[in-house]
Amino acid sequence: MRIIGEQPEHSGAIEALLDVAFGPGRVNKTVYRLRDGVAPIAELCFVALEGDLLQGAIRYWPVTIGSSVPALLLGPVAVAEDRRSEGLGAVLIEHSLARAMELGHHAVLLVGDAPYYCRFGFRHELVRTLSLPGPVDINRFLGLDLAPGAFEGAGGLVGRWGG
Numbered sequence: 483m484r485i486i487g488e489q490p491e492h493s494g495a496i497e498a499l500l501d502v503a504f505g506p507g508r509v510n511k512t513v514y515r516l517r518d519g520v521a522p523i524a525e526l527c528f529v530a531l532e533g534d535l536l537q538g539a540i541r542y543w544p545v546t547i548g549s550s551v552p553a554l555l556l557g558p559v560a561v562a563e564d565r566r567s568e569g570l571g572a573v574l575i576e577h578s579l580a581r582a583m584e585l586g587h588h589a590v591l592l593v594g595d596a597p598y599y600c601r602f603g604f605r606h607e608l609v610r611t612l613s614l615p616g617p618v619d620i621n622r623f624l625g626l627d628l629a630p631g632a633f634e635g636a637g638g639l640v641g642r643w644g645g
């Protein structure tokens with residue numbers, strides 16, 4: 483299995499993977515409003531390939547907290563149904579978070595299943611003072627500080643990068 487940076491030719495297979503993993507209605511979710519019209523962060527988008535076959539993918543978007551504090555929005559991340567529980571999701575998340583740290587990012591947000599993401603250090607407590615621009619199950623709203631104190635004093639609405 484190879485983990486490499488996402489290339490334009492992977493986009494079709496990624497969309498198909500995400501449709502299976504989350505269903506085509508995924509684009510109606512609140513987090514997608516934060517991605518509308520904004521490019522993902524290319525340096526943090528990775529795919530897992532076995533030969534030429536796409537088996538997993540992860541992407542990140544830039545967002546702002548309270549209009550000025552930059553943060554990362556992790557997701558979507560998905561692994562092919564027949565390749566789950568082999569550690570691929572963890573490899574994609576850990577690899578990309580390590581790269582995010584190298585690039586100097588401090589705060590990471592996501593909306594997802596806490597029982598899965600807590601193993602990477604994500605916690606709801608860090609984002610208690612933040613809100614999202616639409617309905618979410620608040621217990622699924624999680625944060626990770628890549629730098630100590632990244633969320634200290636942060637508050638307000640999470641917004642789309644560039645307004």
Ligand SMILES: CC(C)(COP(=O)(O)OP(=O)(O)OC[C@H]1O[C@@H](n2cnc3c(N)ncnc32)[C@H](O)[C@@H]1OP(=O)(O)O)[C@@H](O)C(=O)NCCC(=O)NCCS
Nearest residue numbers: 503559560561566567568569570571572593594595597598
């Ligand atoms: C979430 C996902 C990316 C994990 O990928 P993966 O390669 O299977 O993950 P890993 O191999 O690193 O970890 C697997 C472990 O996480 C657990 N796990 C997977 N999804 C989980 C979830 N949503 N909640 C809690 N635990 C979960 C598995 O049961 C497994 O546990 P085990 O090690 O005790 O067997 C993959 O399951 C996926 O694409 N799911 C579809 C999308 C989805 O449901 N996302 C929900 C999270 S937002």
